[in-house]
Amino acid sequence: MGPITRRRRWASLLGATALAVTAGGALACPANASTNVDFATHCIPPAVAGIPPIDGTTTAAISVDNTAPKVGDNVTVTYTVVKPAASNPTALALPADIMTPTGKITLGGAQTGSITVAGPKKNDPVPGNGAFPSFSMTGTFKVTTAGSITLSPGDYNIHTSYILELDTPCTVTNPPAPVSETITAQDTTPVNNRAITLRTASGNPGASVTVDGTGFTAGATVTLAGRSGDTQTADTATVTADANGNISGPLVVNDKTTTGVVAYEGSVYSAALGAGPAAYTVIDNTPIPAGSQKLTTTVNAGTLSMSQDGDSVALSAVNFGTGGASTGALRTVHVKDFRGGPAGWSLTGKVTDFTGPGAKIDAKNLSWTPACATKTGSPSTCQAGSAGTVGTSGATLASTPNGTVTGGEFTADAGLSLDVPAFTPVGTYSAVLTLTLS
Structure with a gap:
C-alpha cells in the first residue's frame, strides 16, 4: 500500500x-x-x-x-x-x-x-x-x-x-x-482588600506576635486584637497605616483561649473594614503538678462538601396543545460541613433555558419547592429556601446560619415543576440546573 x-x-x-x-x-x-x-x-x-x-x-x-x-x-x-x-x-x-x-x-x-x-x-x-x-x-x-x-x-x-x-x-x-x-x-460596595499575616503562628502566654498587613486606609489607626472563636479577647494594640496602606506592629497575647488575630479600622471589628482572623495558638506552659500528667488531643478541621444521588431528572411529559406542569423531583443533595468555626453555608441553584427541536422553554418557567433535613446531633439546623422560580438568576435551595459553633450533615431536596406553554413544538427539551455550595 x-x-x-x-x-x-x-x-x-x-x-x-x-x-x-x-x-x-x-x-x-x-x-x-x-x-x-x-x-x-x-x-x-x-x-x-x-x-x-x-x-x-x-x-x-x-x-x-x-x-x-x-x-x-x-x-x-x-x-x-x-x-x-x-x-x-x-x-x-x-x-x-x-x-x-x-x-x-x-x-x-x-x-x-x-x-x-x-x-x-x-x-x-x-x-x-x-x-x-x-x-x-x-x-x-x-x-x-x-x-x-x-x-x-x-x-x-x-x-x-x-x-x-x-x-x-x-x-x-x-x-x-x-x-x-x-x-x-456597576460600582458596588468597595472590595475589602485588607489582609494580614503573622510572623509566628503560636507562642507562650505573654509572648508578642508581629502582625503585618496591606490594603488599609493610608494614615488610619488600626486595632490589632486577639480572637477566641468569634469573640474578641482583651489583648489589643494599635498601629498606624503608612502612606501605602501597610501596617506592621506587635500584639502581646495573654489569653490562652486565643484562636486567631484580627486587624481592623474603626471602633469594632467588621468584615468590611477588617482583615483576618489569622490563626494563632497560645501554648499553655502552666507547670504540671508533681504526680500529674497533662493529656492533649487535636481536632482537625475538615471541609464543606456536597454530593448528589444522581445527575439527571426526567420530568413528566405533557401534551402538545395542552401543555401545563411537567413535574419531577430534584436528586437528593447531601451536604457535609466539617469545617468547624462560625461560618454557615448556602446552597443555591440556577437553570439554563430548556432547548429542544428549534425552540426553547424559558428558564423562568421552572419553579421548585425546597425541603431540607438535619442529621441528629448536628450543631447547625438546615433551613429550606423559599418556593418559587429558579430561573437564570438563581434561588436558594437550603442554608444554615452563622453561629458560635456550626457544622453537621444535611440533605436537601426539591419538587420541580416546569410550566410548558400549550403549543410548544413536539420533542425533547433539556436544561442544566447548576448547584453551588458556598
Whole structure:
C-alpha cells in the first residue's frame, strides 16, 4: 500500500472526526447573544488524519446571563460556534456524542483577561460530507472593575472520541476576534482588600506576635486584637497605616483561649473594614503538678462538601396543545460541613433555558419547592429556601446560619415543576440546573 493510499484510508477513518473542531451550522446561538461575528480561523487536524491545516471563517456568538452586573458578581458566559471554518470533508458519517469542546473568551475594555469555557460531550450525528452541528461552551468570570467590558470569541479545541482520542485546535488568525457581547458593570460596595499575616503562628502566654498587613486606609489607626472563636479577647494594640496602606506592629497575647488575630479600622471589628482572623495558638506552659500528667488531643478541621444521588431528572411529559406542569423531583443533595468555626453555608441553584427541536422553554418557567433535613446531633439546623422560580438568576435551595459553633450533615431536596406553554413544538427539551455550595 503506497503513501497516498494510506493517507486516503486514514482520512476516511479519521479525517471527519479530526475536523469536528471546525464544526458549526444548524443551531442558532442563544437568544440573548448580542451579535454573531465572523473571524479568520486556522485549524490543525491531528497529523494521523493526513489532512492539511484548514484556514477559513468561523461564525460565533457570545451571550451572558447578566448584561449589567455589579463589581464582585460572577457572570456566566456562553460561547457558541454557529458556523465553523469547514464541514465534514469525507463520506464517512459520524455518530452522535463524540465531540467535547473547550475554548477561551477574551475580555477587553474596563477588564482584561480571558475566560476558560467548556461544553458537554454531545452532538447530533453528522452525515458524510454534511455540515457539522453547532456547539456551545460555558464558563464564568468575576467582575472586578466597573465600566464597559467587551467579550470576543477566542481559540477553541475539540476533543473527539471516535476510533481514536484526538484533539484539533483552532486559533484566531488575527486576535482579538470582533466583539460579540458587551456588558456594563456597576460600582458596588468597595472590595475589602485588607489582609494580614503573622510572623509566628503560636507562642507562650505573654509572648508578642508581629502582625503585618496591606490594603488599609493610608494614615488610619488600626486595632490589632486577639480572637477566641468569634469573640474578641482583651489583648489589643494599635498601629498606624503608612502612606501605602501597610501596617506592621506587635500584639502581646495573654489569653490562652486565643484562636486567631484580627486587624481592623474603626471602633469594632467588621468584615468590611477588617482583615483576618489569622490563626494563632497560645501554648499553655502552666507547670504540671508533681504526680500529674497533662493529656492533649487535636481536632482537625475538615471541609464543606456536597454530593448528589444522581445527575439527571426526567420530568413528566405533557401534551402538545395542552401543555401545563411537567413535574419531577430534584436528586437528593447531601451536604457535609466539617469545617468547624462560625461560618454557615448556602446552597443555591440556577437553570439554563430548556432547548429542544428549534425552540426553547424559558428558564423562568421552572419553579421548585425546597425541603431540607438535619442529621441528629448536628450543631447547625438546615433551613429550606423559599418556593418559587429558579430561573437564570438563581434561588436558594437550603442554608444554615452563622453561629458560635456550626457544622453537621444535611440533605436537601426539591419538587420541580416546569410550566410548558400549550403549543410548544413536539420533542425533547433539556436544561442544566447548576448547584453551588458556598
